Each structure stands twice: as C-alpha cells, then as structure tokens.
Amino acid sequence: MNLRSSNSGDLPFISRKLWESIFSSLEVPMMILDEEHRIVRINKSMKNKIFLEGNLIGEKCYNIIHGTSKPLEFCPHIKTMENDEEYTEEVKFPDLNLWLLVSTNPIHDSEGDIIGSFHIAQDITKQKESEEKKESLLELKELLMKETHHRVKNNLVTLSGLLSLQAINTEDESAKEALLDSQNRANAMAIIHQKLYSYADFEKIDLNRYLRQLMDEILKTYSVSEVRYFLNVDHVSFDVDRALILGLIVNELVSNSLKYAFSDDEGVIFINLRENDDTYILEVLDNGKSIPENINLQNPDSFGLTIVNLLVNQLDGEIDVKIDEGTYFTVKFK
Known part of the structure; x- marks a missing residue:
C-alpha cells in the first residue's frame, strides 16, 4: 500500500x-x-x-x-x-x-x-559546536604539553652532555663518578620526556620499552661492553611520576652494580618487573661481587642507596636485599 x-x-x-x-x-x-x-x-x-x-x-x-x-x-x-x-x-x-x-x-x-x-x-548545533571546541582545546593542550616535554627533554640532554664533558675533564675519580651518576639521572628523566613527546598517549609509559632504552644509556655511559642485561618486564604501563621513580631506582641499582660488582667488566644484570595480585614486584640482580651483608637499607652509607630508599618511600613500597653469589634487590609496591 x-x-x-x-x-x-x-x-x-x-x-x-x-x-x-x-x-x-x-x-x-x-x-x-x-x-x-x-x-x-x-x-x-x-x-x-x-x-x-x-x-x-x-x-x-x-x-x-x-x-x-x-x-x-x-x-x-x-x-x-x-x-x-x-x-x-x-x-x-x-x-x-x-x-x-x-x-x-x-x-x-x-x-x-x-x-x-x-x-x-x-x-543539536550548539552541542556539536561545544564538542568541537572542546576537541580543539584538547588538541591544543596536547600540542602544548608535547612541546613542553620536548623542551624539557632537550634541556636534560644538554645537562647530560655538560656533565659528561665535565667528567671527561675531571681527574679526581670520586668527582668523576659523581658526575657520571648525575648524568645517568638526567638521562633517566630525559628518556621519560622523550617518550611523552613521541607517543600519542602521553599519560602512560610502557615500562618495557622505557627500561630497555634506559639500560642501553646506562651501559653506554659506563662503557662496559662486556656486561649483558636481561629484561623481563610484564607489558604494563604506569603514569609519568611512577614510571620516573621506577626508572631512577633501576638507574641507581644498575649503576651501583656496574661500578662495584664487576671488576673485570664482565657480568650479567637481570631486571624483572611483574604483577602479583595487587602488588608489583621489581627485581634487580647481578652475578658480581656482593655488597656487604650487614648493609642497612634504611640508613645506608651509599648516597645512591639513600636515593633508592627515598624513591621506594615515594611509592609507599618496601625494599629488600639478598646476598647469594651476587646481589638481589627486591622492591614491592601496590
């Protein structure tokens, strides 16, 4: 019909x-x-x-x-x-x-x-115009944030280069060591900002990719071609603050191994990060010379371990160390 x-x-x-x-x-x-x-x-x-x-x-x-x-x-x-x-x-x-x-x-x-x-x-014209305006403002915000991270990354890379140059021209070994440590810390932060600038989702950091790039930079800084590392990290992402804290913890522990554990520049470092129920477990271990068994992690003599302890506290986590044919650090946090 x-x-x-x-x-x-x-x-x-x-x-x-x-x-x-x-x-x-x-x-x-x-x-x-x-x-x-x-x-x-x-x-x-x-x-x-x-x-x-x-x-x-x-x-x-x-x-x-x-x-x-x-x-x-x-x-x-x-x-x-x-x-x-x-x-x-x-x-x-x-x-x-x-x-x-x-x-x-x-x-x-x-x-x-x-x-x-x-x-x-x-x-619904006004509603759509409002949505489009919000999308435009969001795109502008993302662009500005990316530009900010790009500039911060460049500044940190410049700082890292200056520290490296200063270390080369420093004869005092303890001063050179301190400069290299500071260079690695700057690199750890620079890599974060580089990823925030490069990726579309700059609210989350893929820990697997971040730690792999960080390890390459650390080994390059200390020029230890014979030291190998193995990374076993669950495919998890963290917010920027937490990812940076984890990166700095890994930086300090790995730097400590490279400086003191391997006298002949040969060795292996393992880094594991896994999730168990509602807890994340970060493990950093090496097969080199062990640190003193009587070390007090809550009040260590080492400046690097003092930094690690402060960083773990920022995660509301806990840190433990075992000595058995090497050094085995475990960090747990929610």
Whole structure:
C-alpha cells in the first residue's frame, strides 16, 4: 500500500484538516516520507530550519534536503524501512552550519506493512559546536604539553652532555663518578620526556620499552661492553611520576652494580618487573661481587642507596636485599 494514497484523515477523534493544522504548526521539525523517499508531509518548522520554500510534496528527500542524487549512506529512513525499527542519526548540513539529530519511526498500513517513516528532528548545533571546541582545546593542550616535554627533554640532554664533558675533564675519580651518576639521572628523566613527546598517549609509559632504552644509556655511559642485561618486564604501563621513580631506582641499582660488582667488566644484570595480585614486584640482580651483608637499607652509607630508599618511600613500597653469589634487590609496591 502506498503511503501517498492512504487516508491520513481516517482518525477516530480528529479531523484531517485539524491534523494538518496541528502538524504544520508544531515547533518541532517533522516530516513524513514514503517508501520511495518521497516527501508526504513536511511542517513549517522543518522547512524553516533548513531554509526550504514552496510545495515539496512528492519531491525526493535526498534531492531537496541534501542536494544529492541518491540517499546518504547513513540515511536513517533506509534503516527504518529495512528493519522496521526506530533509528536516530546525527545529520550535518555544512552549508547551513547546522546539526540535526533525526529520529525515524516506521509507519504501517492497516495490514501492518511498513509504508514509510515519520521524522522528528532536534537542533543539536550548539552541542556539536561545544564538542568541537572542546576537541580543539584538547588538541591544543596536547600540542602544548608535547612541546613542553620536548623542551624539557632537550634541556636534560644538554645537562647530560655538560656533565659528561665535565667528567671527561675531571681527574679526581670520586668527582668523576659523581658526575657520571648525575648524568645517568638526567638521562633517566630525559628518556621519560622523550617518550611523552613521541607517543600519542602521553599519560602512560610502557615500562618495557622505557627500561630497555634506559639500560642501553646506562651501559653506554659506563662503557662496559662486556656486561649483558636481561629484561623481563610484564607489558604494563604506569603514569609519568611512577614510571620516573621506577626508572631512577633501576638507574641507581644498575649503576651501583656496574661500578662495584664487576671488576673485570664482565657480568650479567637481570631486571624483572611483574604483577602479583595487587602488588608489583621489581627485581634487580647481578652475578658480581656482593655488597656487604650487614648493609642497612634504611640508613645506608651509599648516597645512591639513600636515593633508592627515598624513591621506594615515594611509592609507599618496601625494599629488600639478598646476598647469594651476587646481589638481589627486591622492591614491592601496590
């Protein structure tokens, strides 16, 4: 049955003329289409919203409203006709700077067959403009944050280079060692900012990739080509602050091994990071000379281990050490 030939006035409590008057005067944009996309009814509000004039009855909707020769791919009328269900779609009118939220409902004949759809539109232009503005501001914020991280990284790299140059020109071995330690700490922070600048998601740091790059930099600083390392890190990501703390802890413990554990520049360092229930466990161990068994981690003599202890406290964690054919540090935190 064709919707155009159906009698829209066959209503028990309302006359056709009154129905037409109410439909036309409602402020909500509305329209009725038949199965061939032809306009059966369109009220003044819909015509005014998209700046249409004249008698549009019988015209193809996509010709008149969208200016196309065929229906749009996302046309909710097609979905309603195919599935006999209500559909809602956001429709943009670029030339009018207009967004409409269009809902289509099926219309049936007396035998229950679908013969068209009833359209109701809601102007969501202000909402979409607000969303676009927020997206634009977010993109600007991300750009500024990336630029900030890029500049911080460059400054830290410059600082690392200055420390390295100073170490080269320093004859005092203890002073040179302190300069190299500071260079590694600057590198640990620079790598974080480099990743924040490079990756799309700069709220999380992939610990596996970060620690691998950090280890390469540490070994390069101490020029220990015969020392190998093995990294076994679960694919977890941490926020920037926590990732930096973990990086600095690894930096201090590995630097300590490279300086004191391997007298012949040969050895192996293992770094493990795993999750057990709601606890993370970081393990840093080497097969070199062991540290003194009577070391007090809560009040160590070493400046590097003092830093480690302070960093572990920032994680609200705990640190333990075992001495058995090498040194085995374990850090646990929630």
